[in-house]
Amino acid sequence: MGPSIDLAATTGAVAFGIPRGAPAFGIERGAPWDYCFRYNHFVAAPFYLGTAAAINLGNTNSCIAGYDFAPGSTYYQFCIPSWVAVTDNGTLSGEAAMDHAALSPGTAISGFMRLIQRRLGDHVVQREMELVPYKITERLGWASIQVEAGQDGRAKEFSPADLAGILISELKHKAEAHLGREVAHAVIAVPIHLTYTARRALVAAGRFEYGFRGVKVIDQQISAAAAYQHHTKQGDGKAVLVFRLGGRTSDATIFKFINGTTRYITARSDLFLGGDDFTARIVDYMVELISQQHQWDIRQDKKALLRLRVACEHAKKALSDQEETLVQVDSLVDGVSFSAPLTRAKLEELNQDLFDRAMGLLEEVVMGTGKPRVDSRKDMVDEVVLVGGSARIPKVRQLVKEYFHGREPNNRQGVEPEEAVVLGTAILSRPEAARYIEECFDHLYGDG
Template sequence: MCGVRGSSVGIDLGTSYSCVGVWQNDQVEIIANEQGNRTTPSFIAFTESEILIGNTAKNQYLVDPANTVFNVKRMIGRKFNDSIVQANIKHWPFKVTSTKDNKPQINVEFRGKTKTFQPEEISALVLIKMKEIAQAYLGTEVQNAVITVPAHFNNWQRQATKDAGTIAGLNVLRILSEPTAAGMAFCHQNHNHKYTTRNVLVFDLGGGTIDVSIVSNGCGIVEVLATAGSMNLGGEDFDNCLVDYFIAEFKRKYGKDLTNCQRALRRLRTASERAKRTLSLMSEAYIEIENLYDGVDFTSIITRARFEALCEDYFRKAMELVEKVLFDSKLTKGEVDEIVLVGGSSHIPKVQQLLSNFFDGKDLNKSINPDEAVAFGATIQAALLTQNESPENLQDIVLLDTTPNSLGYQNASGVKSTIVHHNTTLLTRAIARNNQSDGLIQIFENLENSSIGTISLEKTDDNDIAFDLDLNGFLNVFTINKLTGEETKLNITFEKGRLSNNDIKNLTERLARYLTKDEAYKHPIEANSKLKSITDKKKLQGKTITIGITNFTHVIKWFKQQKENFLKLSKTIAKLLPTPPHKRPSALFLHLVLPKSSWIDHID
């Protein structure tokens, strides 16, 4: 893609963890965060002074779960009354309410005030973190990104994810399906077979979603034959099974119901996630939580067999998706050459056993890192789109992705017609005859449920309707004059809830203000704490100094009114402390609260 400026990255925007990579030195580099980890929790926490993202936010979950947001991928692009959103709300410690357009919004306490955030904003904050990780590694600004989504994401969810990228300050080059990205990663790393066609089943079981795709790779062409998935099947659901099991055990043993205690639930969830990971390596896991609820120390042992029984329904649903994608691809089991595991939950032994058994004992391919494969493929796609001359070992790669959902319309008579069938190759055009009177027609994705919007048509026998799908899976609608071939693009009036360009601009500016304000806002908070430490705890000249914190509140107020007199005020504070001049903390205080003179301007 000529003309693209700035560095480009590939980002796996995951439900539980996210990952970022860059093409450098003729290869993909997956970038570690500041803790040295190559994946970063998709967690956002809101505190009195700042927004935390990633590892620090996940740590904050133990302290303040109501203001720690995660799993936003399960609500982005959905309606508030969507069954998946409603099913997950009961597991989320943070508050989710509905907008006037029936869209979910997250409610948190931030800097002492109740704030609401759109799902796109939360995803944007995760993307900002991934961008910062890449910029720290590259030493230059990152402007462009390929962002991955579950293959079964519909038009609304893909657009919402792209909007999140825009809010994060990224030029979104492509919205790429996760199993497609993983398939690209596998095919790139196994290029020895590029002159023979091989059918690869990509089984992507992550923290919140599952995608199963069959990818055909040969002669440099990576073609998705079929895909299937579920938005409500992943590691988080396995965690929920364990949490429910331990809640029932606690009640059975002690006769106490801890479901209304958020502190107990968050500690139990953390222990359950740890136990799940242990059971992928060992036959049993032991949990011990001191003073879990009402003074009770809770201990328990769970075996791998019990865990597998608890999650049996989810495992069965996963295998049903494998059957479906095999049927849609019109391949037999024997025609699948490789089975590639992707996603953290693909580590679970039972999942691997079921997959192998389904394919009559076939060995599973574990040659790629399941936690990094999606970001790896997204990085390859970013390199292909942004290099003026593609790297030598990428020149032969051509990607042919598919749409997981059908598209069609309902005419004025109420008759629905499918125009684009699911698993149709992207960058395609489907033609329909215009045989209705003047008026509006409604466009549907998966005809039975998801309305995209409406278009206005004029009756004429000379025009046909064209549905165009671009490489992101987004729909454009045209009329085509059958006599002249002239095309006219029709405006789609989208259903309420989609962000407008003005909404995106406002949300971008709001997040920028919050994040810019973070550093300045922390200084008075830290100074408040430091002054309290100096005046309430230290003994100077053998006497305990007891200046109330109310004094500092007045100090802050006075800063707002007369910041030019700050030096005079610091001397006033110093006089309140019976300390020798050379030991007075005013210099330290000045250093702490005024590293930049602008912080006073940012106090709410």
């Protein structure tokens, strides 16, 4: 199992939000505790309607959303793939970067969010170095990403925060082009495991590099719950479990909204479990089929392997709505196309141990509530919110439903699981909801 971060297991002393003796890959806090953000100039008056944008930076996709000044406060949203590519003329981001990756895989970067403000010796960084095609080095004491680009093959170096900034800049540009005016402020949704140092870096960069006059951060779990209206008076005092299965990371969190503040009960994260891992199992299976049918080892062909991965990702998504589909790649190798059937049952078979890991994460967070009996621990959860792209996988929803004795995960009509976080962040960026962020900000990491 990947590193599991226990955010409520220790009562050790805390300095800058990280307890002495905490593992290199996580943050631990004594329970009960409030997990919000405190830093003097971060707490400001509510942003005026239409001046703030909500941003969610994911390992797979990144989104911006908000409301304009029009009557009825019209909602807008734009999403791009979380890819950055390096060329002779600069950088590409989003769709353009992902397309460039198909032509020059070694010059494109994705999945870098979990590296933000981590030391090279950090457990997470060391594990990441085993998984990614690009080189991870050290710059000014922090993990940095190095790629070779250009005809001379000269290495170019970026911090993960630099790359996040490139995505934020494109998202900001899209929002401003849509609105026809400047987006002055930002509320950025971040994963619960993001360190204090990384949060400070994002806020500072947002103000001084990305051009925002005001920046706030909020945990993705709070935003997801807000998308399902659990922050309203009707949800006050209820225990909400948010189970997020993202592209590369997963987490489960139980908390309550109490009088406009957020009280965390328990939380766990697995930084190496997500939708990409499910896709990788399909890729491995198809590589074996290709080897058997054509005697090709396409693992030696980065371009072919990337195109196969894209086809497997499409097939995985299709199986959320149908029982069988085809994995198809035109001109995969030497002009020869590849096509093979894939069933939902086969997808579940290939990923059974990963489903078990996901449910183990859920079990850990429920057991962490401290109730004496297992059933009472499950019963203390009033609402279950399932978000992230992998929340669409029928097997995931089935397992969660069975775990909670037939209770359906919250599924508000019109809320897409992979868009719940940015929608909730946009809701909380509105002036009438500002107290949820501001009260929350007053309690992050204590007063340290």
